[in-house]
Amino acid sequence: MARRRFGGRTLARSQALQLLFQAEATDRSVEEVLAGEYALSDEEPLDEFARQLAVGTDEKRDEIDGIISRASTNWSVDRMPSVDRNLLRMALYEMLFVDEVAVAVAIDESVELAKAYGTDESSRFINGLLGSIAHELDEA
Numbered sequence: 001m002a003r004r005r006f007g008g009r010t011l012a013r014s015q016a017l018q019l020l021f022q023a024e025a026t027d028r029s030v031e032e033v034l035a036g037e038y039a040l041s042d043e044e045p046l047d048e049f050a051r052q053l054a055v056g057t058d059e060k061r062d063e064i065d066g067i068i069s070r071a072s073t074n075w076s077v078d079r080m081p082s083v084d085r086n087l088l089r090m091a092l093y094e095m096l097f098v099d100e101v102a103v104a105v106a107i108d109e110s111v112e113l114a115k116a117y118g119t120d121e122s123s124r125f126i127n128g129l130l131g132s133i134a135h136e137l138d139e140a
Contacts, residue, residue: 013090013109015040015050017117020057020086030058057086057093064092071133083118084126091130095137103134 018040023030034055040046057064065077068088077085087110094106107130114122 009049010109010112011042011044012047012050012053013113014042014116015044015047016053016057016090017083017086017113019050019054020090021082023054023058024082024086030054053090053093053098056097057090060093060097061089064089064096067092067133068129071129071136081119081122084114084122087114087118087122087126088129091126092133095130095134103137107131107134 019030019033019038022028022038023033026033034051068077068085072080080088091106091110094101095103098106107127110130111123111127114126118126
């Protein structure tokens with residue numbers, strides 16, 4: 001697969017995903033990952049929005065995982081591929097806690113990152129689950 005180059009907020013989301021993935025893989029918080037050495041696939045410096053998104057998502061992880069668990073009838077959060085799980089967490093953090101990001105943008109960006117980093121099924125899975133959650137949020 002050809003390597004995709006991201007810019008702007010999409011790059012920041014890609015960086016945040018990588019930080020969340022590293023934190024989960026090493027059983028550390030994002031803050032702990034940031035305090036040490038971490039790897040980013042691009043050669044860009046860490047974007048401030050990426051830092052805020054990764055730290056915020058990590059801080060709200062338990063709450064977000066509860067929402068994912070209630071919405072996902074066939075997959076427990078622990079059984080989901082790590083990339084999918086962290087994309088869902090990050091998108092939900094944006095949908096719930098980042099006022100300047102529209103829900104549709106958070107979903108679309110997650111789907112695009114799923115196409116770049118996930119499995120062949122990731123983008124459809126993420127789109128469907130986030131769409132279902134967004135619908136529930138609209139009704140609340």
